[in-house]
Amino acid sequence: MTVAGQEFSIGALVQANHGIRDWLTICGEPIGELMQNDRLIDRETGSIIVILATDLPMRPDQLQRLARRAGLGIGRAGTPGGNNSGDIFLAFSTANPQPMPGLGSSFASMRHINDDLLDPIYLAAVDATDEAIINAMVAAEDTPTFKPAGKVCRAIDTARLVEILQAAAKIRQPAG
Secondary structure (H helix, E strand, O other): OEEOOEEOOEEEEEEEEOOOHHHOOEOOEOHHHHOOOOOOOOOOOOEEEEEEEEOOOOOHHHHHHHHHHHHHHHHHOOOOOOOOOEEEEEEEEOOOOOOOOOOOOOOOOOOOOOHHHOHHHHHHHHHHHHHHHHHHHHHOOOEEEEOOEEEEEOOOOHHHHHHHHHHHHHHHOOOO
């Protein structure tokens, strides 16, 4: 993203063990409703951790507000953050490096973005979170369960996912 002529990045890392199948939405499509095979649990029992990282200079209060936008990103993927979900959202910036405590001067200064320019950064955080959740699901592998033991939590069927999204795209294309 470009801010005041300078390029900055924002990224998201997720531990996505949250939601229920029926809630899953990708690109606005109700994927979970259309992919009902291999269900293990019918209620929300997991959690999600989202870490947002940026090289944009931001104050701590701005980073707190940025972290809250991760909730909007998980909402795009269809989850409201269930009752049993332990949702944790963190954000940090690599800008404004400082010397180790005790080695610096008595006073420090810090650059930060003007609050009036934060809307596109918030949108980037929402987009990055949504995409990181989808990436985590697509990269996942079948995994044996411990509770209940002896079952397998199947990774998302990416071929079926692509088929559903391609069919939805064809429906949305204007005739002509």
